[in-house]
Every structure is written in structure tokens, then in C-alpha cells.
Amino acid sequence: MQTVSSPVTSGTFSVRPERATLSTLVVRTTTSENEHMKQEQMEPTPAALAESHPKIVIQDMNFFYGTVQALTKVSMPIPANRVTAFIGPSGCGKSTLLRCLNRLNDLVDGTRIEGKILLEGYDIYDPGVDVTDLRTRIGMVFQKVNPFPKSIWQNVAFGPQLQNVRKRATLDEVVEASLRGAGLWEEVKDRLHASALGLSGGQQQRMCIARALAVNPDVLLMDEPCSALDPISTGRIEELLYTLKERLTIVIVTHNMQQAARVSDLTGFFLLGELIEYDDTKTMFTNPSDRRTEDYITGRFG
Amino acid sequence: MKKFSVKKFLDSGSLFIWLCGGALGLSLLMIGGLLIIIMINGMGYFWPKDLIQFTLKDGSVVLGEWVATETIPDSESADKPKGNERIQLKIGNRDLYGLDFRWVDQTDIVNEQFPSDVLAFERREWGNFYGRIKGIQEGEILLASGNEEGMRVLFSLLERTNGIQKQIHEIEHNEIGELNHLLEQARLRLRSLEMSDQSGAEERAGIEMRVQELEALYEVQNTALIALYEELEQFRMTAVDVSGEEKTFQFGTLVKVWLPNAMGVGEKLIMYVENFWKVLSEEPREANTEGGIFPAIFGTVLMVVIMSIAVVPFGVLAAIYLKEYAKQGLLTRMIRIAVNNLAGVPSIVFGVFGLGFFVYAVGGTLDQLFFAEALPNPTFGTGGILWASLTLALMTVPVVIVATEEGLSAVPREYREGSLGLGATKLEALWRVVLPCAMPGILTGLILAVSRATGEVAPLMLTGVVKLAPSLPIDGFFPFLHLDRKFMHLGFHIYDVGFQSPNVEAAKPMVYVTTFILVLVVILLNMAAIALRTRMRRRYAGSSV
Numbered sequence: 001m002q003t004v005s006s007p008v009t010s011g012t013f014s015v016r017p018e019r020a021t022l023s024t025l026v027v028r029t030t031t032s033e034n035e036h037m038k039q040e041q042m043e044p045t046p047a048a049l050a051e052s053h054p055k056i057v058i059q060d061m062n063f064f065y066g067t068v069q070a071l072t073k074v075s076m077p078i079p080a081n082r083v084t085a086f087i088g089p090s091g092c093g094k095s096t097l098l099r100c101l102n103r104l105n106d107l108v109d110g111t112r113i114e115g116k117i118l119l120e121g122y123d124i125y126d127p128g129v130d131v132t133d134l135r136t137r138i139g140m141v142f143q144k145v146n147p148f149p150k151s152i153w154q155n156v157a158f159g160p161q162l163q164n165v166r167k168r169a170t171l172d173e174v175v176e177a178s179l180r181g182a183g184l185w186e187e188v189k190d191r192l193h194a195s196a197l198g199l200s201g202g203q204q205q206r207m208c209i210a211r212a213l214a215v216n217p218d219v220l221l222m223d224e225p226c227s228a229l230d231p232i233s234t235g236r237i238e239e240l241l242y243t244l245k246e247r248l249t250i251v252i253v254t255h256n257m258q259q260a261a262r263v264s265d266l267t268g269f270f271l272l273g274e275l276i277e278y279d280d281t282k283t284m285f286t287n288p289s290d291r292r293t294e295d296y297i298t299g300r301f302g
Numbered sequence: 303m304k305k306f307s308v309k310k311f312l313d314s315g316s317l318f319i320w321l322c323g324g325a326l327g328l329s330l331l332m333i334g335g336l337l338i339i340i341m342i343n344g345m346g347y348f349w350p351k352d353l354i355q356f357t358l359k360d361g362s363v364v365l366g367e368w369v370a371t372e373t374i375p376d377s378e379s380a381d382k383p384k385g386n387e388r389i390q391l392k393i394g395n396r397d398l399y400g401l402d403f404r405w406v407d408q409t410d411i412v413n414e415q416f417p418s419d420v421l422a423f424e425r426r427e428w429g430n431f432y433g434r435i436k437g438i439q440e441g442e443i444l445l446a447s448g449n450e451e452g453m454r455v456l457f458s459l460l461e462r463t464n465g466i467q468k469q470i471h472e473i474e475h476n477e478i479g480e481l482n483h484l485l486e487q488a489r490l491r492l493r494s495l496e497m498s499d500q501s502g503a504e505e506r507a508g509i510e511m512r513v514q515e516l517e518a519l520y521e522v523q524n525t526a527l528i529a530l531y532e533e534l535e536q537f538r539m540t541a542v543d544v545s546g547e548e549k550t551f552q553f554g555t556l557v558k559v560w561l562p563n564a565m566g567v568g569e570k571l572i573m574y575v576e577n578f579w580k581v582l583s584e585e586p587r588e589a590n591t592e593g594g595i596f597p598a599i600f601g602t603v604l605m606v607v608i609m610s611i612a613v614v615p616f617g618v619l620a621a622i623y624l625k626e627y628a629k630q631g632l633l634t635r636m637i638r639i640a641v642n643n644l645a646g647v648p649s650i651v652f653g654v655f656g657l658g659f660f661v662y663a664v665g666g667t668l669d670q671l672f673f674a675e676a677l678p679n680p681t682f683g684t685g686g687i688l689w690a691s692l693t694l695a696l697m698t699v700p701v702v703i704v705a706t707e708e709g710l711s712a713v714p715r716e717y718r719e720g721s722l723g724l725g726a727t728k729l730e731a732l733w734r735v736v737l738p739c740a741m742p743g744i745l746t747g748l749i750l751a752v753s754r755a756t757g758e759v760a761p762l763m764l765t766g767v768v769k770l771a772p773s774l775p776i777d778g779f780f781p782f783l784h785l786d787r788k789f790m791h792l793g794f795h796i797y798d799v800g801f802q803s804p805n806v807e808a809a810k811p812m813v814y815v816t817t818f819i820l821v822l823v824v825i826l827l828n829m830a831a832i833a834l835r836t837r838m839r840r841r842y843a844g845s846s847v
Contacts, residue, residue, distance in 0.1 A: 104719055104722065104723065107719070107722070109629070109630065132722075132725045132726065132727050133725065135722060135723055135724065135725045136724070136725035139723065139724070140719075140723035142716055142720060142723075144714075144716045146714070146716035146717060146719075146720040148717060148720065148735050149738070149739060149841065158721065158724055158726075158734070159724040159725060162724060162726050162730055163725065195841075208720070211720075211724065212723070212724065214724075215724055215725055
């Protein structure tokens with residue numbers, strides 16, 4: 001297979017190029033929606049952007065659980081600062097692909113991966129890659145809401161503490177910035193040291209987003225983040241995605257067609273481990289080129 | 303009317319429910335019965351019973367505490383027809399009668415009385431004496447004669463002699479104990495100087511000087527001790543039993559005197575609590591059949607604590623490797639089976655292993671390396687509380703491994719993935735999220751381990767338990783915790799008192815008391831662990847563990 005321009009083939013690659021720091025985060029998330037819309041009109045389509053400025057490039061990826069092939073020849077670029085949605089019926093491999101992006105599948109015994117996944121040109125499956133470092137760059141929010149049985153503060157500070165941030169004042173700052181980033185600060189600022197398990201489901205999920213933001217990732221993977229939430233909580237998280245994509249690349253797996261249509265810029269449709277179609281969300285939902293995509297989106301199967 | 307159908311009844315499932323309920327009920331009944339029997343017999347021991355005086359047909363008089371009433375087993379003789387009852391009395395006065403207990407046939411009893419002036423004497427030898435005072439002497443002087451006058455002198459004198467006894471105990475255990483300890487240290491130092499090649503003549507001279515000083519001090523203490531003993535021997539008492547037999551004994555041998563028949567319920571209650579406390583806090587006397595069981599309680603608890611300190615880290619680490627790091631396959635499956643089987647190995651086998659490995663191999667080597675000056679007396683090369691605790695830790699480690707593994711499996715996968723997704727390494731995820739959530743499971747393992755270890759006797763008999771330990775494993779001499787010492791244990795105490803005692807009948811209440819306290823210790827240790835687990839569970843309320 002052709003190697004894409006990868007200057008480093010061994011050794012740990014340097015993790016953090018210039019990125020938004022937490023102090024700028026608070027300012028930047030206040031960008032108004034109008035501005036955002038304006039930008040949208042001026043810029044090329046997301047699909048074109050994916051080709052020209054990919055954050056992540058997946059190349060000819062095959063994935064196996066033991067002898068069962070879960071993904072077949074998946075190739076797709078994922079653009080920076082956009083929301084990319086993976087849709088498809090259960091068992092089509094979309095969650096597997098998502099979990100490949102931060103190498104969580106490494107934990108499952110007997111899995112095998114072929115092909116390449118490049119993050120800003122570097123192969124994340126290169127043996128020299130520090131996996132824990134990678135996971136701080138690619139955060140994840142899970143389908144099953146998973147606050148640790150600790151206080152809200154401890155939950156959000158968990159990631160920074162792992163990176164040996166010890167100073168209380170710094171941690172306090174990070175916790176506040178992250179909770180603000182996840183739109184939860186106002187609701188929990190008075191009970192930061194209460195158990196996170198006392199929050200409502202929607203709040204817990206936003207706290208999990210804040211926890212992921214606290215390590216300041218480039219990419220946020222979301223595995224059906226709203227499947228266990230009520231419509232109001234879902235709405236709040238979807239709103240959050242609009243502001244978060246200003247500084248993050250977001251990949252979201254969803255079963256909810258409307259959600260994909262509402263929040264994503266690009267949509268990839270998976271079926272039986274294959275990427276059937278991948279295009280701008282508008283195009284996908286109005287004028288899909290593949291018959292199977294149309295059938296799935298219109299609810300004829302799946 | 304609806305017809306009863308067997309098939310319908312069986313299909314309805316109510317038979318099954320009845321079976322389940324019955325099985326549970328039966329289990330509860332057995333457990334409850336066991337506890338109640340132990341409690342009644344154990345708790346009854348502390349109650350100061352009335353002294354009954356029977357006048358028998360042949361004119362003889364018997365005085366004693368009621369113990370039991372039972373139907374006379376089948377007998378051939380005509381004057382004892384079937385179905386009659388007989389009464390067992392604790393008549394005490396072993397030095398006069400040779401036996402403490404006597405059966406009295408109900409048919410032989412002419413008269414039953416509760417004389418209010420009879421006294422019960424608890425003595426340091428020969429068991430209790432029941433009877434009256436004839437006279438109290440100091441040297442050749444008669445202080446009191448007769449029961450009434452005797453009682454007036456008795457209690458103040460008893461206070462005085464008990465004070466002297468206390469002083470003697472103080473000197474024997476603390477003063478002389480310390481001197482002995484220092485002398486032994488000096489002896490060992492001299493011995494190790496002899497063994498090493500360097501001459502060290504100066505140091506030797508210094509030590510020998512010190513030894514002489516210590517021996518002089520010892521002489522002083524010993525003189526004081528002799529004086530106290532002589533003072534104590536001044537006081538003698540002549541007591542008389544109901545049938546008029548006399549017995550003179552040293553006043554110093556008395557522990558306690560009371561008037562059971564003249565005491566009210568309130569006084570008896572106070573004495574009941576006192577007796578209970580004495581058993582908990584005092585050392586045993588008379589081949590363990592009298593006095594307290596404090597050293598045994600202390601030894602049991604200390605042993606369990608040392609065992610827990612050894613077993614938890616060991617078992618948890620093993621379980622973590624087996625569950626989290628080892629590649630799951632045939633080998634790990636076999637190891638799991640082996641671990642489960644290990645839990646079923648009879649405890650005496652562990653005892654043999656502990657004796658062979660810990661005591662002889664490890665202990666023997668330690669002795670040669672570090673305690674050579676004490677040889678041929680073994681230090682660690684003989685049974686001791688450390689080896690017993692480690693043997694029990696080995697015995698209970700499978701329980702902790704299994705419980706920890708289950709605890710780890712019960713931690714939701716989302717917690718692991720969540721922390722790994724935040725850039726935690728596997729160790730960090732384990733240490734900061736998974737293990738705290740698995741804590742209740744680990745504590746369940748500890749509870750099971752403690753329950754099993756507390757009641758285990760067989761392996762201890764090989765690895766360090768004794769019927770009477772001269773000193774506790776913890777004392778005021780460096781290093782304070784003496785892991786090499788032999789110790790006493792409640793379980794072994796039951797066996798020893800119940801089956802090795804020269805006076806089985808007298809030891810019976812003590813067996814129940816010890817059993818009761820052993821059960822109490824198990825319950826208390828478990829409750830402490832359960833309270834800890836409840837706290838953990840509350841803290842990690844979200845986890846399903």
C-alpha cells in the first residue's frame with residue numbers, strides 16, 4: 001500500500017501542534033451562530049473540505065474480530081472543524097470504526113486491523129505511537145453515560161490529573177473552562193464536590209463531554225451520545241455540537257436520522273462493514289446517489 | 303365446589319415455593335438454634351447462682367449450685383423406678399470431696415433449703431469452696447471466729463490480700479519481667495560476641511558489669527517479693543462445709559467471696575457484669591478452666607489482623623494479574639480451577655505445609671542468619687503468630703482471589719473505556735477507577751476470609767498456638783510486636799478446655815463461654831468489614847457491585 005507523506009515512521013510523534021488553548025476556548029465558544037452561518041456560505045462544501053483539509057484520513061481499512069471481518073475496505077477523509085456522522089443499521093461497523101480512531105479496540109482480544117488511519121498525516125497505528133497520548137488528542141463520549149463514581153470536580157479533573165497537572169488552581173481553572181465548554185457550569189458550579197452520580201442523565205452526559213474537553217483534544221468521538229437521553233437533553237447536546245466544532249473535529253455515530261441531518265456536515269452510510277456512501281449531509285439526505293442509502297434514510301429498511 | 307387436582311397443584315408452582323421456603327426456614331432454625339444454645343449456656347455462666355442445701359434420706363447434707371435436672375436413665379434397681387429425676391449439683395470443695403459435681407436423686411431428698419449465710423469462695427486453686435467461716439487467723443492471732451464475725455473481717459482483709467497479690471503480680475510481671483528481658487539481651491549480646499571473631503573485650507567487660515548491676519537489682523526485687531509472700535502467708539482461714547468438715551487455706555488464695563443466697567437481683571446483676579468483664583480481661587487459671595480468656599481473644603484478633611494484612615494485597619494482586627493482564631486461555635482457566643480447588647483443601651494440609659515451609663524452612667533460615675546467638679533455642683524456627691497468620695493467609699487467599707475477580711468483572715466496561723479514553727494507561731485506569739469500584743467485592747472476599755480464618759484451629763496447632771502463652775505477642779519491649787511468639791487462640795482454647803482438661807465437668811461452662819465469645823469475635827470482625835463495605839458501596843453507588 002502507498003504510504004502517505006508520513007515523516008515519522010518510528011519513535012513517538014510530537015503530540016501537540018498549535019491548537020486552541022483552554023483560555024481561548026471560553027472566548028471562542030461565544031462565537032455567534034450568524035457568524036458561523038456566514039462562514040459556511042463562504043467556504044467550500046464539507047466534502048470538498050474533507051479532500052483538501054482532512055483531519056483524519058482512513059485508508060483501505062479492514063478490521064477483524066478474530067476471523068469475522070467487521071469492516072471492509074473503508075476509506076474516508078474526515079475534515080477538521082466539522083461534524084461527521086456515521087449512520088447505518090446495527091452491526092454495520094460504524095461503532096467499530098469510531099473505536100478504531102482512538103484505538104480503543106486494542107483492548108479487545110483477538111482483533112486485527114489492516115490499512116491505515118492517519119491523524120494529520122501520521123499513522124496512529126504506527127508502533128511508535130504512544131496510545132495514551134493519542135487518546136488525549138482524540139477524546140471520546142460513550143453511548144452509555146459513564147460518570148465515574150466520584151465528585152463532578154474529580155471527574156472533570158481526571159484527565160488533567162493523569163497528565164500530572166497537580167496545582168489546584170490550574171485544575172480549578174480547567175474544570176471551570178471545561179464545564180463552561182460543555183454548557184454545564186451554571187448548573188453545577190455550586191455542587192462541584194457532590195457525586196456526579198447525582199446529576200440527571202443529560203447533565204451526566206454533558207459532564208462526560210466536559211471531562212473529555214478537559215484534556216483539550218483535537219477530535220471528539222461520540223458514540224450515540226444521546227441514545228439514552230430525553231429530547232430536551234438531546235437538544236442541548238446537539239446545540240453544544242455547533243459551538244464545539246469551532247475548535248474540534250467531531251465524529252458522531254447515531255441511529256437517529258433526524259439527528260444526523262440536524263447536526264452533521266458530512267454523513268457516511270455504512271452497511272455490513274462497508275462504507276456505502278459518504279457525502280455532504282445535505283446531499284445525502286436530499287439526493288443520495290446510492291439506492292441503499294435512500295432506502296435506509298427513508299426508512300424502507302433498517 | 304372446585305375439584306382438587308394434583309396436577310394443577312404441581313403446575314401452579316406453590317409446592318416449589320413451599321420447598322424453597324421450607325429449606326430457608328430450616329437453615330434459619332438451625333443457625334438460630336445453634337446461636338441460642340451457645341448463648342444460653344455461655345451467658346448463664348456469669349450469673350451467681352443460689353446455693354441449694356439438700357438434706358437426704360440417709361441424714362447427710364449436700365450444698366451446691368444447681369447445674370442440671372434430668373430423668374434417670376433406665377436402671378435395674380427396684381428403689382429407683384423409671385421416670386424419676388435427678389439433680390446435678392456443683393458442690394465445689396474439690397480438696398475435700400475430690401469431685402466438684404454430684405448427682406442427687408430426687409427421691410432421696412427430704413428437705414430443700416436456701417440458707418442465707420452460706421458463702422461461696424472463689425479460690426486460685428482447687429476451685430470454689432461452698433460453706434461457712436470457722437475462723438480467720440493472722441499468724442497465731444485469731445482475728446475472728448464463727449461465720450458472722452468472720453464475715454465482718456473477711457471483706458476488708460480480702461481487699462488487703464488482693465492488694466498484696468496485685469503488688470506481687472506487678473513485681474513478677476513488670477519489674478522482674480523487664481530485668482529478665484534485659485539480662486536475656488545481655489546474654490545474647492555476649493553470645494554473639496563470642497561467636498564473632500573480633501575480640502571486643504571492652505564491650506564484653508561493659509556487658510558483664512551491666513549484668514552484675516542487673517543481678518543486684520534482681521536481688522532487690524526478689525527480696526521485696528519474698529517479703530510480700532511472707533506477709534500474705536500470715537493470713538489463713540479455716541472454712542467448714544455443710545457437713546462439718548474443716549479446711550484451712552491461705553487467705554491469699556482467695557479471689558472473691560460472695561453470699562449467693564443473700565444477694566438481691568440488682569447485686570447479682572452487678573456481679574454478672576463484673577464476671578463477664580473478668581472473663582474478657584483476665585488471664586486463665588487452673589489449666590484454663592477458671593479465670594479469663596483475654597490472651598486467647600487478643601491472640602485471635604491479632605492473628606486475624608496480621609492475616610488480613612498479608613492476604614488482601616497478595617490476593618488482590620494475584621486476581622488483578624489473572625483478570626486484567628494474563629491472556630485468557632486454557633492456562634488461565636486451569637489456574638482458576640486450581641485456585642478454586644485450593645479453597646477446598648483441608649486446613650490441616652495447610653498446617654503441615656506451614657510447619658514444613660514457614661516454620662522449618664523460612665524460620666530456620668532466618669534463625670541461622672539473624673538469630674544465631676540464640677541457637678539452639680529457635681526464634682523464628684518454631685511456631686509463632688507470624689507463621690500461623692501466614693499459613694491462614696495462604697489458606698484464605700483463594701477466597702480473596704475469587705471475590706476480587708468477581709468484583710473486577712462487575713465493574714462496568716464503560717468505566718475502563720472512559721478512563722482509557724481520557725488518556726489513562728491501563729494501570730492508571732485500574733488504580734484510579736476500576737479498583738475503587740471493585741473495593742466492595744474485595745471486602746466481601748476479606749469478610750469470607752476472616753470468617754474462615756477466625757474459626758480455624760487445625761493448622762494453628764502445627765504453626766504456633768499453645769494452651770498457655772507466657773506473654774502476649776504485643777508488649778512494652780522493643781520491637782513491641784513480637785511476631786515470633788506463640789499465642790493463644792479461642793478456637794484452640796475450646797478444644798483444650800473441653801477435651802484436654804483434667805476436670806471436664808468444671809470446664810464445660812468455660813467451653814460455652816469461649817464458644818460464645820469466639821462467635822462474638824467473628825461477628826464483630828465481620829461487622830467491621832461489612833460497615834467498611836457499606837461505606838464503599840455508598841460512595842460508589844453507581845456501580846453495580
